[in-house]
Amino acid sequence: MNFALYSANATQVELCLFDERGRETERIALPEYTDEVFHGYLPDARPGQLYGYRVHGPYAPDAGHRFNPNKLLLDPYAKRIVGEPKWAPHLFGYTVGHKDKDLSFDKRDSAGYMPKCAVIDPAFTWGNDKRLLTPLQRTVIYEAHVRGLSMTHPGVPENLRGTFSGLKSDELVEHIRGLGVTAVELLPIHAYADDQHLLEQDLSNYWGYNTLAFFAPHSRYMATGSVSEFKQLVARLHHSGLEVILDVVYNHTAEGNELGPTFSFRGIDNASYYRLADDRRFYINDTGTGNTFDLTNAGALRMVMDSLRYWVAEMHVDGFRFDLATILGREGHGFDPSGGFLDACRQDPLLSQVKLIAEPWDVGPGGYQVGNFPPGWLEWNDKFRDTVRAFWRGDEGKLPELATRLTGSADLFNRRGRRPSASVNFVTAHDGFTLRDLVSYDHKHNEANGEDNRDGTDNNISYNHGVEGPTDDPGINALRARQQRNLLATLLLSQGTPMLQAGDEFGRTQHGNNNAYCQDNALSWLDWEAAAQPEGSELTRFVQRLTALRQRYPLLQRARFFDGKFDEELGIKDVTWLSPTGEEMTEEDWHNPQARALMMRLDGRAPASGLRQAGASVTLLMLLNASADEVVFQLPAVEGEHWHVQIDTAERHAERAVPAGAQWTAVGRSLALMAVEQDRMST
Incomplete structure (x- = not known):
């Protein structure tokens, strides 16, 4: 060696x-x-x-x-x-x-x-394993925790639960694959440390955002103690058509501030690896964790690039989600889309070919950079999350921004040749309420974290629908179930790259805890017993229906942004916004703060690539009603055709045909997707 x-x-x-x-x-x-x-x-x-x-x-x-x-x-x-x-x-x-x-x-x-x-023996027989190279517009991400996924799964042997071997169990992989997702994004698997103050409270750094070593898998995730166990997991997921994306934390380390321990970088070369304040005794803390890794230093940058290449070349992963990625693009003068690290990734012949996803913010000055990462990068879009949550909560004046978010957030990403897929859309993630809690709680309930409920955000944009937490009221429970379907449908039917949080497909709850980073217990683990109950099974089937529709209709995964221009020859627009009366939305309609309903028509006859092909084309109509009351929609007329109901979150008319030009009464707080096939004009 x-x-x-x-x-x-x-x-x-x-x-x-x-x-x-x-x-x-x-x-x-x-x-x-x-x-x-x-x-x-x-x-x-x-x-x-x-x-x-x-x-x-x-x-x-x-x-x-x-x-x-x-x-x-x-x-x-x-x-x-x-x-x-x-x-x-x-x-x-x-x-x-x-x-x-x-x-x-x-x-x-x-x-x-x-x-x-x-020292390890790196030998491993990959066989015919290779990267899947799933196109971005077809990508659907499933964010999950290695341990949380398998700890209670009945199909996983007890001695393998919480490990890479547990995750590659057939029943678990088949559940994930059956959802229709294309990639599994794993919360940090790099070796990490548990903070002393958490251990003293019988808690831990469950999420793993406290890295010790950037090349080594966390020891607790290896049932065999061998690094090859992770390679076996990747090969198993690839065999099932699932890509593997790693959530990585190159913005800080487990060593904390000047009063923290000496594990590695601090003792090797503190002044080179960390960003220091003018008083060099102290650390710049743009991460909120005590220290900030300095990627303007050539040695630190080389280590990070070597680490990324190792996970792609040796471990066969398909991409990365970068925690607090603004840090990685921060130069001495602030964030720079042409910073050293971002340029290094863009030109690297290996890394430029995998999926690179930024969490585009940090707590430092100028840290919010959504939409400002360079071409080749995808970004978490918190504006999608907040807008969709607020719309379905019934907030006023959300229609204009909702329309922007449904169509790929062109205001943020339509520049430098970037595509709608650059927007990673999500309504929930590991950080915050689960989907079920989002519709069940007005306030966070983090008492179990030992910080007197001070930790975690207060800006949840959630709604309990009348009762805080669980209730036996059938009306409230039915509304909460419908709201979960509304949020899932909006996520998976919007332009962009959707990300689903593990467990949301069956209504997982954390009982109002919106910051369960330290809870390595049943609070955070997926409850597979609940998943098997009728309510959980029904919601899972609904998710499967949504992902199947997304893959079936190219209109829901366009490679280009809509332009909304009128095609003189065809007499159509690629996207048309209609009020419930069936008329095209006016400025007055858009800016009516009380308006909470609209229709979005996507016309497949409009040329998306500059070519018009002969044959059948699909036109889609999405009806959204976030008001508490019924709304009557006048459906657009399509000569000689019916609108075929694909999704109705009120669960009344699945697979039903409705005459074009007829009226549709939408239940309060509901979404419907309809489709019609039409002849496409030949070239």
Whole structure:
């Protein structure tokens, strides 16, 4: 094995070897230093060898340096981490409780409290596995947690629950595939640390946004202890037609602020890996977690790029969702769409071919950058989430923005050749209420998190429909069920790339907790017993119907934005907005704050690619009524045709044909999708 460690400011690096019991057996000073990299070749290293580093250099926090060779450090390039941190004062580079705080220097050895790096055997037979390359406009994402998915699933053996092996169980994979989604987006699987204050409360960093090592899978997710277990999962999902997207956290690490522990980067080269304030003792905290990774540094940038390429080339993943991605594009002057990291990804021959998804905000100055990422990137669209939630809640004046969100958010993404698929649409995600809780609670209920309900957002844009939490009132329960269908239908029938949160397909609840990041228990795990109940099964079938319609009708997954222009030859528009009277929406209609209903007509005869082809074409009509009362819609006339009802969230007229030009009475708070086939004009 060749061991190498980047550090621009260290004076010496020692490789420390450990036996199987964790006892340090040897220290070897890396003999070479080339281009800011300490390195050395160890001929006797074998797979399974445990190791770590000790790095020498100045301990001068005021100058940004925190070297302390008494602290064992994890290799940033380690492919496997054995064990987890055991919280003790030994883990800190300074003496905890000292009057000088982090300016003090701690001489205790941390090796006994630190996890160890392990050499791996990377050999794996992939067979005919290959990336699926699902087109963006056909992509439907399923956001899930490795552990939460399988912990209560009856088809997963108990000894495999919560692991990669559990996730690849046939029944679980078939459920996911059967939903009609095309990609599984996994919450962070990189090795992470549990914060001490959470462990003291019998809680944990369940979501995993607290990274220790960017090349190593989290040890608790490996039933076999072998990295190959993750490769087997990827191969299994690929075999079922499912892509694998990883939620990755390159914006910060588990080391926290100046009072945090020394696990790795802080002790290797604090001044190079982290963004420091003018007073270099302190960290810039654009992440809200205590530190911010500095991708303007060449060594840090190289490590992140190497990590991404490793997961694509060696682990066969199909894309990444970048947590707080604005951080990654932030240069010294602020966010820059042509920043070093974003340019590096765009030009990389490997990474430019996978799906790159940004969470386009952070808590730093100018941190909200939705729509401002460069071509080749998809972005979480919180404006879609908030608009759709507000519309179905019945808020006033939402029609104009709703129309924009339904058609791909052109106001945000229609530039530089970007397509509707750049908008990752969602109504719920891991962070916030579940779908069921969104229609069952007006307020968050996070008492179980141990922060007196202060954590988590108060801006939920939710509605309990008359009772906070569970109720036996059949009317309220029926309305809540319909509202879930409304939200799901809006999500999966809109232009853009839809993302469904795991469990929403059967109405999972977290009992009003909108920040369950620390809840590794039944509160966060998917309740598969509830999924099997009639209500859960019905909602799952509804989701399956929606995804099938999305794949059936190309109009619902266009590669181009609508232009709304009138085609003189055909006498149609690609998209037409109609009021309930059947007339085209006027400025007065759009700006009527009391209006909560409209129709969207998508005409398949309109040329979407500059070519007109002979044959049958589909025209779709979506009717949305967010008011509490019935609304009578005058359906557009289509000569000699009927409108065929594809979806009615009031569950009255599925697969029913309605004469064109007839009236349709929409139940309060309901959505319907209708279709008609027409002759397409030949070229």
